[in-house]
Amino acid sequence: MNTASLAKRLIGHALFWPVTVLVVMLLANIVFTPGFLDIRIEQGHLYGSLIDILLFGAPLILVAIGMTMVIATGGIDLSVGATVAISGALACDLISKGHGLPVAIGTAVGVSVLLGLWNGLLVTRLGIQPIIATLILMVAGRGIAQLITGGQIITINDQGYKLIGGGYWLGLPFAIILVAVALAVTAVLTRRTALALLIEAVGGNAEAARLTGIRSRGLIVLAYVFCGLCAGVAGLMISSNTLSADGNNAGLWIELDAILAVVLGGTALTGGRFSLAGTVLGALIIQTLDTTIYTAGIPPRTTLVFSAAVVTIVCLIQSPAFRARFSRKKRRRPAPPVPTNPQQEVAA
């Protein structure tokens, strides 16, 4: 295989652009902050900017994994931010009232699953468009979270709970391990079984999938339940990291970041095809962008302008219409030479 076709295959790979963007960002960081890639061990724990990116990005990656499955079915879930807030608020409220960790975590996760089930049923049974079905919980959910916390920020002091989002296990931040396990389980369940195929069939055309004998409705409900579960655990992580629950601000805008991560990873919002690796890359791009802006000393208030620029650039690169426009121009320049003698050409 020659280098030209290898390069062509590389550029053609679905993950080429997300990886390139991430690498460019990390390189830019090394220029700004020389020791950026260093990872050191202190008191048996791993420290470093890269670990920080993974640690702070853990809830987003988790939410984005759930979002990927929903988007793969052709849906979207706007309520994950509200679920994050409700889950954190419930867990902290129960712990502050003297309940044990298993009760608190179990209730929070259980309620998150129920919220996912509610979304799934609205989409499948009532036939409501996903964006609107989940908008209901997005609007009401944050109110519910504030109702649980009484409009206050609940602070707790439970070192066991601290482990989930801010603790270390085997020298690694526990949140990273949790995300790695969730990712591995999801990957194995979807890619080693026919689940991915079924979900993609549903996302491609739910009615056609149903007619071929796939239980579309069940699969769609499953995707929303899984998304709710992921958001619930992410809510535990976020509240555990600060040992507090803030019904108003916990997980604010995380639904947009998660959708963005999925899109940056190359999954189309129309559904029918998904890439878990792409989603993780997308979430890492978002988190790295945040960290880059922070470490490079760019005022945080301009973060959004950079986010907008990156979103626009990555989406344009991935837009087939945008690429077609440029490749067509490239191809047009070396116009095929007009044959001087048509008959000779035919004979040849």
Next chain:
Amino acid sequence: MTAFVLRRAAPFALGRRHVPVLVTLGLFVLAFAIGAVRYENFGSAQVFLDLFIDNAFLIVVALGMTFVILTGGIDLSVGSVVALSGMLCAIGTMKLGLPAPLVIAGVLVIGTLFGAGMGYVIHAFQVQPFIATLAGMFLARGICLTLSENQISIDDGFFDAVALNSLPLPGENRLSWGAVVSLVAVAVVVYVLQWTRTGRNVYAVGGSEQSAVLMGLPAARTKIQVYAISGFCSALGGVLFALYTLSGDPTHALGMELDAIAAVVIGGTVLTGGSGYAIGSVLGVLVLGVIKTILSFEGTLSSWWTRIAIGVLLFGFIALQRLIASRRKATTPV
């Protein structure tokens, strides 16, 4: 002549497609009546007029959103553009010392171009509206914060004069000039959607873009147009918001896109596009407004109950829409 009158009056004739709007109207009347029975002073004309005064900006923003949703799109940038417009009003008059009418005209042009830019990206590069307008939302809010992190008070002769005076109405009632502007906007939008070619194109593209193209309607231009209109309405909403608060603030109107989308949906416009009315969106805003008024009269209820109430209402309306739609079409999706 009779035929002419009938044709002109046709949009007023009531049919099944008006049911969602009528339900919203009924709900608004019911909520207002409950408030009037429950609280003293609630049933006065001024409380009713205050709904328009306090929500003038949201009415205008929801009108723009109605255009976008009628084509089957969505515009997440409206809240940020409202904030940006308010900031530009404050900076233009207070920091640059420019005359207010010039600043307002500039803000409206910037808002329109911003919307048109998003519309162009959506159309030309087939970027999903959700993502393109999300980038627009980040961009506008980011520019706000870059311009200033703090609130800027507006103390300009023109703004003060417009904000502090109001239109006197019979019975010692009053209507702010901002509310008057929003009512004019409602009239213009109703006219454009019901009686102009642009309005017909919007409904056609939302109904089925492919069919619209095959019929020779300018689908591309219409799609860019609706985002430009939404941008204009957001900018106008921002000017009204600046008038209402006499300030520009980078954190103004956070999440207003959701209020606008909720108002449009409560007003009976279907999110897949092609069906709905501007008047419905206005009623949607009034329903949200009357809930907030009731909760503020109640006094003891906290702000989160507003969110829960809006969520429950949204659910009720969407379920109702589905019921009506499924009766019309016996096919069930999925």
